[in-house]
Amino acid sequence: MEQDHFVRSGYDVSYTQSPNTKPIYILLMTYMRGGSSFLGEMFNQNPKVFYWFEPLAETFKKIMGMIDSRNWFLHDDLSLRWFSPRKKKTIFKLLSSIFSCKIDALPEYVLKHNFATNMFWNKSLSLNSYRECLEAKPNVTCRSFGQESHNPSVGRLKRILCSKDRHFGIRPRNIDLELSNTGLHRELKSLLDKLFHQRSSLYYTDDHLSRKLLPLENSSKDIQPYRGYLNTKVRRCSANILTVCKQRPIHVIKTVRMRMDLVLQLLNAIPELKVVYEWRNPLGILNSRWSSSKYHRISNFTLDTDILCKQMNFDLVTSDRLKAKFPNSMTVIKYEDLADNTIGSVSGLYGDLGIGSIPDSIFSWIVDNTKAETTSGPLSTKKNATAVVRQWKSQLDKTIINYIKDKCRDVLKLMNYDDELLL
Structure with a gap:
């Protein structure tokens, strides 16, 4: 080269x-x-x-x-x-x-x-092959998201974010199924729709994610592994774009x-x-x-x-x-x-x-x-x-x-x- x-x-x-x-x-x-x-x-x-x-x-x-x-x-x-x-x-x-x-x-x-x-x-x-790669089944990194947390809301959030074929193509109805009986439903539905379905990027500071996603424990430690998973997957799947x-x-x-x-x-x-x-x-x-x-x-x-x-x-x-x-x-x-x-x-x-x-x-x-x-x-x-x-x-x-x-x-x-x- x-x-x-x-x-x-x-x-x-x-x-x-x-x-x-x-x-x-x-x-x-x-x-x-x-x-x-x-x-x-x-x-x-x-x-x-x-x-x-x-x-x-x-x-x-x-x-x-x-x-x-x-x-x-x-x-x-x-x-x-x-x-x-x-x-x-x-x-x-x-x-x-x-x-x-x-x-x-x-x-x-x-x-x-x-x-x-x-x-x-x-x-x-x-970019279709890149998108298909992004929508593939989550790996163990995603499944380990929030595993040390004792807050039940983190577990619910994990089920949404790490569900099969949904981490980039997530829809409000997915959130309805998981959070219909929780007080977290309304805020997560609004925010995740913006994060994954609208025209904003997924790139936010840890502090911003803490304030918006985690009235849970007032800490970004639970969302950081997921952000790391997304970033790793984006970089890995971008090899399809290169090809x-x-x-x-x-x-x-x-x-x-x-x-x-x-x-x-x-x-x-x-x-x-x-x-x-x-x-x-x-x-x-x-x-x-x-x-x-x-x-x-x-x-x-x-x-x-x-x-x-x-x-x-x-x-x-x-x-x-x-x-x-x-x-x-x-x-x-x-x-x-x-x-x-x-x-x-x-x-x-x-x-x-x-x-x-x-x-x-x-x-x-x-x-x-x-x-x-x-x-x-x-x-x-x-x-x-x-x-x-x-x-x-x-x-x-x-x-x-x-x-x-x-x-x-x-x-x-x-x-x-x-x-x-x-x-």
């Missing part, structure tokens, strides 16, 4: 690469509700692709705090959010570790995140947590990286956000619009600098084109990226997921894609449409969305 180092731009991000193979690295970048999940499936469904969906989700939460997603890159006053060299290094090292299959360099909170561990979350099919990563010649990361100036610096570190920048009409992005209960805040439509248009304009201008310095590194695709002519658009994209023809698995996925008679919800990729693209025309108020068109005037022009599309 040949050891190289990304030392450009002051970022030392090491990776290991086989001398006999040279994987293709692809970064899919767009905006929240910009159609990236749909685009991502064009790679996720390809058996030659190692695909990771939103690996920066927990990292952004940790390095930036629980800020609103619309403020990841800009403040409410429309000024750019500053990323310290340390934060940039954290982001770049994580991405490069995935691209180069250096899985042991990934923080445990990335490997424990719901996007990676949830067996019912098929956005990263490359899949090394077997596949195309490595793809999809993220909405990226700004174009960061991409430019990432290219300085990984010049062979290919970037796919997905455009979507900001009217469609904002309507999609407001249609989702998770992001719904149409009462703030002016601020939402101002922030999105400012960020898109910044990214578009910066992308010109990127293309001048790395003329063969960026490919642009419009979500509207992808929805209207999925097979043609994906064929063209694959050609631009030099990754061959579309496999049968993607043809099948396109047929199954783009002509649904009804949509499956705003967070689903199974829908009539052509109809969804222009839903904003019937769902947005005329006043809001005009405001967005005015504020995003430069963006719409730079993206070549002509007046006919906007009428």
Whole structure:
């Protein structure tokens, strides 16, 4: 194995690469509700692709705090959010570790995140063998959890946490069965659902776990063996990720947590990286956000619009600098084109990226997921894609449409969305 180092731009991000193979690295970048999940499936469904969906989700939460997603890159006053060299290094090292299959360099909170561990979350099919390993029957380490405790609640907790096939895929009903007649039921049900089933990671301090899980003995000693078991199992099972990563010649990361100036610096570190920048009409992005209960805040439509248009304009201008310095590194695709002519658009994209023809698995996925008679919800990729693209025309108020068109005037022009599309 040949050891190289990304030392450009002051970022030392090491990776290991086989001398006999040279994987293709692809970064899919767009905006929240910009159609990236749909685009991502064009790679996720390809058996030659190692695909990771939103690996920066927990990292952004940790390095930036629980800020609103619309403020990841800009403040409410429309000024750019500053990323310290340390934060940039954290982001770049994580991405490069995935691209180069250096899985042991990934923080445990990335490997424990719901996007990676949830067996019912098929956005990263490359991680399925990892998830299956996590859900295997617990070993003796887990069974020894809390064995020295005389508190009966610890025993009940152990039965929940160490039950067969449930330590990562735990559901509230599992807790109902074990704790239905105890005073601990309500708090554990709420907390464990958050720990194992929602989008938070399993990574908490011992003190936090003591306060939340153990009104039992006011000590973390009973939970520490279980945390140790989980961490050990995550590391052991992550070998499955490494195997899949090394077997596949195309490595793809999809993220909405990226700004174009960061991409430019990432290219300085990984010049062979290919970037796919997905455009979507900001009217469609904002309507999609407001249609989702998770992001719904149409009462703030002016601020939402101002922030999105400012960020898109910044990214578009910066992308010109990127293309001048790395003329063969960026490919642009419009979500509207992808929805209207999925097979043609994906064929063209694959050609631009030099990754061959579309496999049968993607043809099948396109047929199954783009002509649904009804949509499956705003967070689903199974829908009539052509109809969804222009839903904003019937769902947005005329006043809001005009405001967005005015504020995003430069963006719409730079993206070549002509007046006919906007009428």
